[in-house]
Structure formats: structure tokens, C-alpha cells
Amino acid sequence: MLIDDIVPYERNARHNERAVPVVAESIREFGLRGQIVLESRDNPVIVAGHTRVAACKSLGWTEIPDENIAYCDGLTDEQIRAYRLADNRTGEVATWNRTLLQHEMRTIKSLDMSRFRFDFKSKGEGFAYGQERLKTDRAYNLDLVSAADCGPHGVPELAPVDARPDDLQGFNYAKSATDESKRGKGCHFFIDDYQFERCWANPRRVLDWLRQYECVLGLDFSLYIDMPLPMQRWNVYRSRALCLIWQREGMAVVPTLSWSTPDSYAFCFDGIPTGGTVATSTVGVMGDEAALAIWRDGMSEALRRVRPSRLLLYGSVPEFDFGDVEVVSYKARKFERGQ
Numbered sequence: 001m002l003i004d005d006i007v008p009y010e011r012n013a014r015h016n017e018r019a020v021p022v023v024a025e026s027i028r029e030f031g032l033r034g035q036i037v038l039e040s041r042d043n044p045v046i047v048a049g050h051t052r053v054a055a056c057k058s059l060g061w062t063e064i065p066d067e068n069i070a071y072c073d074g075l076t077d078e079q080i081r082a083y084r085l086a087d088n089r090t091g092e093v094a095t096w097n098r099t100l101l102q103h104e105m106r107t108i109k110s111l112d113m114s115r116f117r118f119d120f121k122s123k124g125e126g127f128a129y130g131q132e133r134l135k136t137d138r139a140y141n142l143d144l145v146s147a148a149d150c151g152p153h154g155v156p157e158l159a160p161v162d163a164r165p166d167d168l169q170g171f172n173y174a175k176s177a178t179d180e181s182k183r184g185k186g187c188h189f190f191i192d193d194y195q196f197e198r199c200w201a202n203p204r205r206v207l208d209w210l211r212q213y214e215c216v217l218g219l220d221f222s223l224y225i226d227m228p229l230p231m232q233r234w235n236v237y238r239s240r241a242l243c244l245i246w247q248r249e250g251m252a253v254v255p256t257l258s259w260s261t262p263d264s265y266a267f268c269f270d271g272i273p274t275g276g277t278v279a280t281s282t283v284g285v286m287g288d289e290a291a292l293a294i295w296r297d298g299m300s301e302a303l304r305r306v307r308p309s310r311l312l313l314y315g316s317v318p319e320f321d322f323g324d325v326e327v328v329s330y331k332a333r334k335f336e337r338g339q
Helices: 017-030 050-058 077-093 098-106 131-139 197-201 229-248 262-266 289-306
Strands: 036-038 046-048 069-071 167-170 185-188 215-217 277-281 310-314 326-330
Touching (some): 017 050, 046 050, 185 277, 197 229, 229 262, 262 289
Parallel strands (some): 036 069, 185 215
């Protein structure tokens, strides 16, 4: 149908001028996918699609494909007027799930979405959340991992990895160690939490420190027995989230097993894949019978739940039946963390 034969509704209550360039960008990139609704074949006045028609004109189009034209056959004049208003209003009623939107945006790498007013950096014209919301998102790393990345238990689910490094080196040396000294080794986080909190504060800042390792072990955020369970859950989430971020960067990340009392079993192994390589530590456990008993109970539960093929164990190996799991032990260094 010729565009010049299409008649704009002279009493259109919707101001579309500012939307025309954005819709034109969409048509240029994706083609005309929606329909333009006219009153009838004998009276081709626009009911829905004023912006699409104007955008096509701005692109130099002279015709609209017939498959993109629809008519209000069977509607009364009053229904047509009502439909014209309702079509515009329904778009205003819909809202965005910000978390899912940001997740979708992160999956789009080659297209400049700011052309369609998806602007996450400013408070200016277009689709913006404002700097305060963005600061909050970044503080919790929601711009990197959100609910859309989590499994049914509410934590990110990791991919299995097959790793067997020759040795382990503490993260507290990751910045100062040479690339050559890192080769063949894994970077572990069996050190005091304060030494790797910077990873949560800025997960990507430390990437250059970690890339030369053969693998990186999951962060061992503490699950102290006297720590409230919500805090333990939060630390489990943070560990899995950082592991997922780094796995997406192409790094081999070995999930770390950590637990406290049996109350923690309800969540402490969530997100860890079955099979593959996992890691854990006996630092601070050997020599304390009560702590060793808790370690043995938790390890039994971990083997039952996770069923790993290999365990990277940092510290002394206690008497324990690991079944058919390959155990690779690494000597703990006292200068990395007190024994």
C-alpha cells in the first residue's frame, strides 16, 4: 500500500514526534515487524501505527507491505475511537522488571541499544534508572549477577570444571607474584576474608591478577558456627556469584566447599555442580577435635550431595573415607594464614 494513501487521524491525541527517530532506528535494524491498523479499505485512516508510518516516511519508504496492514473490520465507529485510545494507553501501563532487563541487556554485545533509548548511564532523556539506583546495583554486583542468573535455590549455578594444579598460591600474593610464578598453579582464598573482600567490591578489577593461574578456587567466605544463618547464606551467595562472574570471563573456577553446623547444609552446597573438581581446606581444623568432627560431618554430606570426581584439599589430610574421589593435597603455608 502506498504511504501517501494512508491518512493520519487528524484528532490523534498522542504526540509521537519524539518517538519517530527511535522507531525508525528499530525498523532500520530489524525491519517493519508490527502492523499498521486502518479503519477500513475504503477509509484508510490510521487507528494504530502513526509512529510506524512516520518512521517509514523518514526512512524514505513509499510503500507499506500489505502483510503489515490490518483493518478494523466488524468494529463500530465508537469502538474504533476507543481502540485508538486503548492501543496507546496499554503501552503506558506496562512496567519493566529492571533486573531481568539488565540481564537481557548484558547478553546483547554487538548492538548499540542507546539508539532505542536504553541508557543506563545518565539521568537524561531516555530510559534511565538514575545514578542512585545504579550505585546500589553496583554495590551488590546486580549489574553482573542478578536473580535471572540464579537457580531454584536462589544462588548462581556454576559449571563443572576439571582442574589439577601443581600447587596453590594464596590470593594475597596474586597481585605481586609474577606471571611466570603463577603458571601451573591455582589461586586459593583460604585466607582471612578481609584480604579478598576487594574481590566483591570490584570483581573485574582483580581479573588481570588471576588470569595467569591455571585455575582459581572459589572464594572461601567464612561460615563461622556463631555466625547467623542469614549471614552464612549471604556469604555462600557471594562466593557463587563471584565464581560465576569469573567463569563468564573464561577462567577455570573450581567451586569451594564450605559449611558450618548441619543447619547450613540446607544451602551451603547450592550452586555447586555434581561431578568435576571441587576444593576445600582443613586450615584451622586439625588439632581441634570438635572442629574436626564438624569438618568430617560436613565433608560426608558434601560427598553425598556433590559427588565430585576430584577434591583439591588445602592443608593436612585427616583420617576420612573419601570413597572413590581423587584427593589432591596441598601443604598449607603458615605465612598465608595462621594454623
